[in-house]
Amino acid sequence: EAGVTQSPTHLIKTRGQQATLRCSPISGHTSVYWYQQALGLGLQFLLWYDEGEERNRGNFPPRFSGRQFPNYSSELNVNALELEDSALYLCASSHRDTRNEKLFFGSGTQLSVL
Amino acid sequence: KNQVEQSPQSLIILEGKNCTLQCNYTVSPFSNLRWYKQDTGRGPVSLTIMTFSENTKSNGRYTATLDADTKQSSLHITASQLSDSASYICVVSQNYGGSQGNLIFGKGTKLSVKP
Secondary structure (H helix, E strand, O other), X not given: OOOOEEEOOEEEEOOOOOEEEEEEOOOOOOEEEEEEEOOOOOOEEEEEEEOOEEEEEOOOOOOEEEEEOOOOOEEXXXXXXXXXXXXXXXXXXXXXXXXXXXXXXXXXXXXXXX | OXXXXXXXXXXXEEOOOOEEEEEEEOOOOEEEEEEEEEXXXXXOEEEEEEXXXXXXXXXXXXXXXXXOOOOEEEEEEOOOOHHHOEEEEEEEEEOOOXXXXXXXXXXXXXXXXXX
């Protein structure tokens, strides 16, 4: 069974540009979550999508946005990049969101903003 | 404030030795507590999930404990191997309708196992 896949693995942008990160969940999973892992910090929740809808978002500005496609894959878009957006962006998937459902993570996209 | 604190921040042990990692949390209301292992450059992998009523859970050489009264958890690794070198992350889920967006992550303990 293929795991959660993310692309690209590395992305280098300059300040003010836009970045698009992609995620394919495990087959059969309908929920996709995005997290930011900045150096030295714990994972911070960004966005949760389920069945094509945004269900919840974390405490991030509106320039962080995304969408989920009919095949449950997802995109994370970051507009007007700032230096502090440099981080590892992790995508995770699960079956329909339940309290004790196990999350499966991808290997992440390392975004560097210069 | 909902927080998850882990200690130590980093740890070096010799191959074959045991070690225990600590997690204290102030997350409320509590739903469950998870331990993840994150290898360098990879995403976290789930080791255990414990609910309020569970105080011990094992996964091979990994044993997690939970004391919901004192809001403390530990992860014990037995007979460490070089492949155990990784960051171990404690995660607490808030009891708000089950959304996994309410996961609070600790900063992790970086474990290095030396030969």
